[in-house]
Amino acid sequence: MSGSHGVAAVAGPEGTKAGLRAIRISAGALAVAAVAQLVVVGVGGSAGLFAAALDNLGDVISTVALALAFMTARRAADDRYTFGYQRLEDLAGIVVVLVIWASAGLAAFESVRKLAGPHRPTLLVVGLVVAAIGAFANEIVARYKMRVGRSIGSEPLIADGRHARIDALASVAAFAGLLGVKLGWRAADPIAGLVITIAIVAIAWDASRHVLARVMDAVDPSIVASIVHAATETPGVAGVGRVQARWVGRSLHVTLTVAVDGTVSVADAHGIAEAVHHHIIHDLPGVAQVDVHVDPWEAHAQDAHRATAAHPPVRRDEHGHDH
Numbered sequence: 085m086s087g088s089h090g091v092a093a094v095a096g097p098e099g100t101k102a103g104l105r106a107i108r109i110s111a112g113a114l115a116v117a118a119v120a121q122l123v124v125v126g127v128g129g130s131a132g133l134f135a136a137a138l139d140n141l142g143d144v145i146s147t148v149a150l151a152l153a154f155m156t157a158r159r160a161a162d163d164r165y166t167f168g169y170q171r172l173e174d175l176a177g178i179v180v181v182l183v184i185w186a187s188a189g190l191a192a193f194e195s196v197r198k199l200a201g202p203h204r205p206t207l208l209v210v211g212l213v214v215a216a217i218g219a220f221a222n223e224i225v226a227r228y229k230m231r232v233g234r235s236i237g238s239e240p241l242i243a244d245g246r247h248a249r250i251d252a253l254a255s256v257a258a259f260a261g262l263l264g265v266k267l268g269w270r271a272a273d274p275i276a277g278l279v280i281t282i283a284i285v286a287i288a289w290d291a292s293r294h295v296l297a298r299v300m301d302a303v304d305p306s307i308v309a310s311i312v313h314a315a316t317e318t319p320g321v322a323g324v325g326r327v328q329a330r331w332v333g334r335s336l337h338v339t340l341t342v343a344v345d346g347t348v349s350v351a352d353a354h355g356i357a358e359a360v361h362h363h364i365i366h367d368l369p370g371v372a373q374v375d376v377h378v379d380p381w382e383a384h385a386q387d388a389h390r391a392t393a394a395h396p397p398v399r400r401d402e403h404g405h406d407h
Contacts, residue, residue: 103241106232107151110225110248114144117218121258124214128207131198132261132276133215135191139254139284140218142180142187143247149176150244153333170333177295184288188281195277205273208266215259222252250287254280301330307368314363315342320356322381335372338364346380353378 121137124130153173161168205211229245257276264272308327315324325341342360344353357376364374 102232102236103154104151106229106241107147107154110229110244111144111147111151113221113225114140114147114248114251117214117221117255118144120214121218124207124211128205128211129198129203130205130211130258130262130277131191131195131274132258132280133205133211134194135277135280135284136215136218136251136254136258138187138191139251139280140222142184142284142287143222143244143251145183146180146244146247149173149180150241152176167332170335173333174295174298174331177291177298181288181291181295184284184291188284188288191277191281191284195274195281198277199271199274204270205262205265208262211262212259212266215255215262218255219252219259222248222255226252247287250283254283257283298331303329303331303336307336310368311338311340311364314367315340315360318342318356318360318363320344320348320352321360325379331370332372336368336370337373337375338368338371339375339377341377341379343379343381346382 118137118140121133121140125134125137153170153176156169156172159169226245226248229248230242233241233243233245257279261273261276264276307329311327311329312324315321315327321342322345323343325343327338327340329336329338331337340360342357344356348356357378360376361374365371
């Protein structure tokens with residue numbers, strides 16, 4: 085979704101179709117690459133290629149979760165799920181994070197085990213070819229996801245494309261490890277596995293931060309500032325009170341209180357609230373719901389006065405000491 089009506093139209097049914105098509109194609113390509121890498125790992129025993137394959141599988145799972153979000157977002161709210169089904173995307177995000185952490189643990193265990201033992205991977209040429217194909221496939225998928233994501237205004241799809249680009253670098257690291265083994269350095273492969281593990285941990289940490297922020301209903305402070313600005317610029321609004329916003333899946337839900345002249349009619353107050361609703365929907369990308377509560381300006385001013393009285397400003401003397 086986007087702040088402009090033109091982009092919002094692209095992000096509707098046609099955008100959903102394009103997003104699902106990108107997800108199907110990219111998930112299929114990455115699944116094939118991961119399976120090919122795991123087959124070579126099963127025979128040749130490369131720790132670096134194993135870590136790269138796990139990274140690819142994690143990307144496939146996150147892509148499937150994204151597909152689930154696209155599909156469930158189309159379902160309408162009902163008497164049981166009155167806010168709709170978009171929160172399922174956030175739950176899927178938790179599953180994705182757990183899978184990524186599990187992948188990091190498995191990759192680290194296997195890399196350390198291979199580094200401590202005398203094992204030397206085999207099928208080096210085949211492994212090099214598969215690693216190169218994995219890097220190429222991930223880079224193509226990354227560009228495709230980001231291009232489609234930008235065209236339909238989907239930040240999750242763009243972010244998933246960036247993740248695929250990191251997976252491409254993981255396959256490059258696996259390639260370097262196998263090349264090192266071929267040149268006579270046995271430890272190059274498990275060291276490559278550990279390098280890839282560090283990359284997976286970085287992805288898991290970043291994803292965990294974002295998922296936790298969503299669970300805690302965190303938003304970028306600039307969003308609140310934009311809401312206040314849109315409401316303040318609306319004719320008839322004398323002041324803006326409490327503002328709340330939270331993401332539900334890919335949709336932003338907003339609740340705010342505005343103050344209007346206490347002498348206006350109920351119909352006029354309702355019209356002002358509708359204008360605030362329209363301005364916020366138009367100005368902020370991703371907004372799906374806006375609830376506007378209207379207070380008379382006199383009550384709003386009294387509430388502000390009571391809040392100030394309850395928390396008087398700190399007075400400082402000429403020496404800078406608080407009183």
